[in-house]
Amino acid sequence: MLTGSHIEARSAKCAFFSLMLVFLIAAPGINVARAEPEQPAATEPRTADDDFSRQLSELKRTFAELSKKFEDSAQTIDRLSSAEGARKEIEELREHVSKLLAAVADNGSVWSLGTKALKRAEDKLKWLEAETRFKPEDRQFLIERWRELRAATEAAIKELDGARKDFAELLRKLQNNEDFIDELLQIREQRRALEVIHALSDGIRDASEKLKKLLSSIKTPGV
Amino acid sequence: MSLALAARTLASAALLLASCSGDEGAGYIEIKTVPASAAVVLYIDSVKLDPMRNGNALLRQRAGTAKLQANGDGTNLSVLCNVEVKKNRITTVTVSAITRQLRCQCTRTGASDSGVIRTCIG
Numbered sequence: 001m002l003t004g005s006h007i008e009a010r011s012a013k014c015a016f017f018s019l020m021l022v023f024l025i026a027a028p029g030i031n032v033a034r035a036e037p038e039q040p041a042a043t044e045p046r047t048a049d050d051d052f053s054r055q056l057s058e059l060k061r062t063f064a065e066l067s068k069k070f071e072d073s074a075q076t077i078d079r080l081s082s083a084e085g086a087r088k089e090i091e092e093l094r095e096h097v098s099k100l101l102a103a104v105a106d107n108g109s110v111w112s113l114g115t116k117a118l119k120r121a122e123d124k125l126k127w128l129e130a131e132t133r134f135k136p137e138d139r140q141f142l143i144e145r146w147r148e149l150r151a152a153t154e155a156a157i158k159e160l161d162g163a164r165k166d167f168a169e170l171l172r173k174l175q176n177n178e179d180f181i182d183e184l185l186q187i188r189e190q191r192r193a194l195e196v197i198h199a200l201s202d203g204i205r206d207a208s209e210k211l212k213k214l215l216s217s218i219k220t221p222g223v
Numbered sequence: 224m225s226l227a228l229a230a231r232t233l234a235s236a237a238l239l240l241a242s243c244s245g246d247e248g249a250g251y252i253e254i255k256t257v258p259a260s261a262a263v264v265l266y267i268d269s270v271k272l273d274p275m276r277n278g279n280a281l282l283r284q285r286a287g288t289a290k291l292q293a294n295g296d297g298t299n300l301s302v303l304c305n306v307e308v309k310k311n312r313i314t315t316v317t318v319s320a321i322t323r324q325l326r327c328q329c330t331r332t333g334a335s336d337s338g339v340i341r342t343c344i345g
Contacts, residue, residue: 024307091311094311094312095311097311098249098250098251098310098311101283102249102283105251105281105283105284106272106273106280106281106282107282108283145299164281168251168253168281168313171251171311171312171313172313172315174345175301175312175313
């Protein structure tokens with residue numbers, strides 16, 4: 001069994017070797033890359049809105065992939081004849097759902113970007129409403145665009161909230177099913193244990209009979 | 224070093240480092256407050272949580288035992304309960320704010336849980 005210090009030591013070793021590997025990969029490229037021209041497109045800063053949109057698209061793609069995985073898993077579980085197999089399949093599914101939930105949890109990456117993007121839209125609207133530099137029609141144009149952005153961001157966040165509820169419910173269902181299978185396995189283990197106990201009893205009885213025979217065959221000296 | 228190479232290098236580092244910590248795993252804590260409108264300030268270990276929306280929060284947390292704490296008197300943190308987090312699983316805790324004293328209600332508690340501070344396990 002691994003203790004906390006073992007895990008920490010292993011993680012530290014792994015981190016060290018990973019960084020060494022990255023430096024080894026990167027090092028030969030440093031000199032070669034010096035002659036390459038700068039790529040201005042890569043230097044443009046990304047806003048929270050851009051990141052949110054990008055990550056949301058990636059998440060939607062992952063949803064579709066997971067949907068396929070669920071269909072496959074359901075078919076696999078149908079075909080399974082062993083509880084251990086079903087348990088393993090459920091464990092894998094939990095891992096997939098957990099990864100998705102990680103993005104939409106309150107402290108998850110996509111959720112955080114969403115709330116940041118919403119805050120930015122709200123701050124912009126507040127700022128524009130107090131701004132006097134622009135002509136009224138120009139200011140109104142900017143306000144309307146930011147209102148549209150805010151509404152779209154709110155809608156996306158609402159979708160994520162729905163997804164979060166669904167994933168949490170699914171994960172809960174999977175873990176409950178897995179627990180139930182565990183219980184079934186324990187019942188089977190208990191039966192096995194009873195078999196072992198019965199076998200042991202038979203063995204003891206057998207040993208007792210042999211001992212009796214041995215005792216009766218032993219003649220007391222002098223009798 | 225070109226930016227593309229730098230980005231690739233950093234991405235590799237992130238992936239490799241992420242794979243190093245993969246063994247420990249993470250799970251989730253779902254916190255519900257009753258009533259949903261209760262404005263309670265909660266902490267997981269020493270990390271203050273954002274105000275909850277509709278009395279519900281779902282947080283990713285490293286596997287292990289975490290302390291759910293509240294800042295009842297405005298100065299000191301008091302432990303409401305311990306929460307056992309397991310890899311890829313959700314542990315649900317309901318914080319009751321019906322009386323002045325906040326209380327932790329677990330969906331499941333440990334079988335041998337007889338201590339003053341209860342431990343929610345799922």
